[in-house]
Amino acid sequence: MDILTLSSMLLTVSALFAYVNYRLFKLPTTIGIMVVSLLFSVALVVLSRAGFSEGIVYAREVIGQIDFNQALMNGMLAWLLFAGALHVNLSELIDKRWIVGILASVGVITSTFIVGTGTYYILNALGFEISYIYCLLFGSLISPTDPVAVMGVLKTAGATKSLETKIAGESLFNDGVAIVVFLVIFGIAVHGDPISVPHIGGLFLQEAVGGAVFGFLIGWVVLQMLMRVDNYQVEVLLTLAL
Known part of the structure; x- marks a missing residue:
């Protein structure tokens, strides 16, 4: 499947999910699309368990053709950061540089361990025996926030300008730290490389x-x-x- 077809499918599905969110859930668009996507994925799994596996097989074939490392790291991430940075006041960001720096560094590392540890105990309680290091890897993926989603939520919630600058600034700068944390944990999990x-x-x-x-x-x-x-x-x- 060529890149034009994949892009067209992604745009079509995103538009449909955005419409469903607007009509039913009325969440901020970026979060609503994610929620509808998760529900759609769960529906595919349930249908597969019920004997209707064509949908999930086709979804796996399509997803298998995407290099997510290239698509996310060298494609989507740059556009997300660009879109988020357009709405940040630079002078206000400089005034909040210390708190933003702490949130984007210490906050990401702390969140990685909190999410990873929580995921480990929850999955083991449900009967899924997954190594702790892989749960930390999941935590490093989840911890950095999406600047576009953050800006949408803050504007909807009517947050103060000071709080908006802190959170939006953190969401712009946390990716650098998150990438380092992810690569370190990935090296330990897959290759057993010492720190x-x-x-x-x-x-x-x-x-x-x-x-x-x-x-x-x-x-x-x-x-x-x-x-x-x-x-x-x-x-x-x-x-x-x-």
């Missing part, structure tokens, strides 16, 4: 610090270009090129 402090430090410098510095430099260059043009088409193209 190396220099290796962890190198990953953090590359993914978090390096990404932030590179983004700042490219953003500054594009800003200088935007200040020298007065054409909305060129301005939109330059912004999207980021």
Whole structure:
């Protein structure tokens, strides 16, 4: 299946799920689509257990053609962060830099262990014997927040500007730390690699610090270009090129 067909299917399913959410659940769009997706997935599993396995077989075939590492890390994540950053006031973010930094680093690591530990005990209580390290891996995936979803929830809830800046800022910067935590736990879980402090430090410098510095430099260059043009088409193209 080619990329155009996959993209069309994803867009169609997302639109249908958004419509179902609007009519039935009335949750924020991003969260509502996720909830409907989970319910749809559960329905496919139930139908498969009842003998109607065609749907889940087809879903597995489609999903099996997607490289989620490339699709998420090198595709979706950049657009999500870009969309979230558009709604953040930079001066207010700088004022809250310390609390945002703590939430995006210590908060993500703490959440990873809380979610991982809770998942481990819940699954074992339900009879699923899963190694603790894999539960931590799940925790590292779940802990970072989606900036687009966060902004939608905050605006719906009528949060104060200060709280909105803190949470939205954390959601933008937690991915660098989360990637490092995920790669470290993944290496231990799959390859049994020992934890190396220099290796962890190198990953953090590359993914978090390096990404932030590179983004700042490219953003500054594009800003200088935007200040020298007065054409909305060129301005939109330059912004999207980021």
